[in-house]
Amino acid sequence: MNDFWTYFKNKIKKSLSSTAFDTWISTAKPQYIEGSNLHILVPSELHKTYWQKKFVNEIVLDSYEFNGIELNPVIEDQDTRKPETTTEEENQQNDNAAQNNDGGEVFENSHLNPKYTFDTFIVGDANNMAHAAAVAAAGEPGEIYNPLFIYGGVGLGKTHLMQAIGHEMMNNNPQARVKYVTSENFTNELIYSIQHSTQKAFREEYRNVDLLLIDDIQFLGNKEKTQEEFFHTFNKLHENNKQIVMTSDRLPNDINNIEARLVSRFKWGLSVDITAPDLETRIAILRNKAEAEKLEIPDDALSYIAQQINTNVRELEGALLRVQAYSTMKNTDIDKSLAADALKALKLAKSKSGLTVSTIQSKVCKYYHITIADLKGKKRVKSIVLPRQIAMYLSRELTDKSLPQIGMEFGGKDHTTVMHSCDKITELVVSDEEVKQAVEELKDELKN
Numbered sequence: 396m397n398d399f400w401t402y403f404k405n406k407i408k409k410s411l412s413s414t415a416f417d418t419w420i421s422t423a424k425p426q427y428i429e430g431s432n433l434h435i436l437v438p439s440e441l442h443k444t445y446w447q448k449k450f451v452n453e454i455v456l457d458s459y460e461f462n463g464i465e466l467n468p469v470i471e472d473q474d475t476r477k478p479e480t481t482t483e484e485e486n487q488q489n490d491n492a493a494q495n496n497d498g499g500e501v502f503e504n505s506h507l508n509p510k511y512t513f514d515t516f517i518v519g520d521a522n523n524m525a526h527a528a529a530v531a532a533a534g535e536p537g538e539i540y541n542p543l544f545i546y547g548g549v550g551l552g553k554t555h556l557m558q559a560i561g562h563e564m565m566n567n568n569p570q571a572r573v574k575y576v577t578s579e580n581f582t583n584e585l586i587y588s589i590q591h592s593t594q595k596a597f598r599e600e601y602r603n604v605d606l607l608l609i610d611d612i613q614f615l616g617n618k619e620k621t622q623e624e625f626f627h628t629f630n631k632l633h634e635n636n637k638q639i640v641m642t643s644d645r646l647p648n649d650i651n652n653i654e655a656r657l658v659s660r661f662k663w664g665l666s667v668d669i670t671a672p673d674l675e676t677r678i679a680i681l682r683n684k685a686e687a688e689k690l691e692i693p694d695d696a697l698s699y700i701a702q703q704i705n706t707n708v709r710e711l712e713g714a715l716l717r718v719q720a721y722s723t724m725k726n727t728d729i730d731k732s733l734a735a736d737a738l739k740a741l742k743l744a745k746s747k748s749g750l751t752v753s754t755i756q757s758k759v760c761k762y763y764h765i766t767i768a769d770l771k772g773k774k775r776v777k778s779i780v781l782p783r784q785i786a787m788y789l790s791r792e793l794t795d796k797s798l799p800q801i802g803m804e805f806g807g808k809d810h811t812t813v814m815h816s817c818d819k820i821t822e823l824v825v826s827d828e829e830v831k832q833a834v835e836e837l838k839d840e841l842k843n
C-alpha cells in the first residue's frame with residue numbers, strides 16, 4: 396500500500412500546483428486495504444467531496460498501472476469519524492471582539508497584501524475546510540464553489556484566506572483580473588461615482604473582473620442602493636462564471652437588513668466557517684510569525700503566549716509584538732517569565748473591571764423593575780426584550796466574555812441572538828434618546 400501511495404503521489408504531483416498538492420494529497424492518508432478497497436482518510440467533508448470528484452479515477456487507473464490490480468478508493472473524512480465534543484475553547488469560536496479592524500495592513504483595489512498567501516496561512520481543525528474550499532476556488536475559479544462565502548469571528552483569518560485566493564489565481568494566471576474591496580469601500584466608490592457621474596466606469600471596473608473578493612459583506616446591511624448595485628454586479632459575474640468570494644462575521648441568513656434576493660444568492664455556492672484556532676494551531680501561527688520576524692523565542696514562551704490568547708489571531712499576533720517590544724525595552728532575551736510580565740497589563744485590561752454578567756443582569760433588572768427569570772427567559776414583550784438586549788450589550792461591552800458565553804448566561808441563548816442584541820442597542824444608542832440615557836446611567840452605576 397505504501398509503495399503504491401508513493402507512486403500515486405509522485406505521479407499526481409506533476410499535474411497539480413504545490414498549494415493544491417499540499418492541500419489535497421499531503422493531507423490524505425491511506426489507511427488499509429480490504430479486498431480491493433483502499434481506505435483513504437482525509438481531513439474534512441469538503442476534502443472528501445473534492446477527492447471523490449477529482450482523484451478517485453486517478454487511484455483506479457494508477458493502481459492498475461502500478462501492479463495490474465484495480466483498487467477501489469473508499470474516502471472517509473476525519474470530521475464524521477470524530478466524536479462530537481464541545482470544549483470551552485470551541486465555545487468561544489464566534490467571539491466577536493468589540494474592537495474592529497485595528498489596523499491590519501490592507502491593500503485595496505486588487506493590490507493584495509503580499510503577506511496574505513496560502514504559504515503563510517497555518518491550517519488547523521478550525522479552518523481546514525475553509526482553507527480547502529479557498530484552494531479549490533483558486534484552482535478552478537468560477538467552477539466549483541461560486542460564490543464562496545467565508546464567515547467567522549473577528550481576526551480569525553478570513554481576509555487572509557480570501558486574499559490568498561487572489562494571489563494564487565494570479566500566480567496561476569498572471570493575466571487574471573483580481574479585485575479586492577471591502578464592502579464599505581464598495582459603497583464609498585459607488586457614492587463617489589454617483590456624485591461625479593462616473594457610474595459607467597464604476598460598473599465596468601467591477602463587472603469585468605475574473606475574481607471579485609468582497610470583504611465584510613455584513614456592512615451592506617441597510618444600504619439599499621449598494622445592495623442593488625451589488626446584486627447586478629453579482630449576477631453579471633456569476634453568469635460569466637467569474638469567481639466571487641465574500642467574507643462576513645455571520646451567515647448570510649443572519650445579516651441584518653439585507654434583501655432576500657441577495658441572501659439567496661450568497662447561498663448558491665458554499666458557505667464555510669472559520670472558528671478560533673486550537674492551542675497547537677495558535678503555537679504554529681506564533682512560530683511562523685516569529686520566524687518571519689526573525690525573533691528568537693523559546694518554545695515554552697511561545698506556548699505561554701498561545702495559552703493566554705485563545706479567540707483572535709490578530710490579538711495573538713499583537714501579543715507577540717508586545718513581548719518583542721518589551722524585550723527590546725528591557726534589553727533582555729525573550730523567555731517565559733518576560734512574556735508573562737509583558738502580557739500582564741494586557742490581561743488586566745482584558746478582565747476589565749472584574750464585572751460579571753450576573754452583576755450586570757441584577758442592575759438591569761433593578762433599573763427596569765423586572766425579574767432575573769424574565770431577563771433570562773423567552774418572553775418577547777417589549778418591556779422585557781429591551782432590558783434583555785441592553786443587558787447583553789453591556790455584558791459584551793464591560794466584560795471579556797465571548798458571545799456564546801454570554802448567550803449561556805442568558806438561559807442558553809444562541810450567540811447570534813447576543814450578536815443581534817448588541818447590534819440593535821448600538822443602533823438605538825444613536826437613534827433613541829431614552830435608550831441612550833438608560834445605557835449611560837447603567838454604565839455609570841456599574842463602574843462605581
Ligand SMILES: Nc1ncnc2c1ncn2[C@@H]1O[C@H](COP(=O)(O)OP(=O)(O)OP(=O)(O)O)[C@@H](O)[C@H]1O
Nearest residue numbers: 499515516517548549550551552553554555708709
Ligand atoms: N491560520 C492563520 N495562519 C496565519 N496567520 C493567520 C491565520 N489566521 C489569521 N491570521 C493572521 O491574523 C491576522 C488577522 O487575520 P484577518 O485580518 O484575515 O482576520 P479577519 O477574520 O478577516 O478579521 P476581521 O473580522 O476583523 O475582518 C492577520 O495578520 C492574519 O495574517
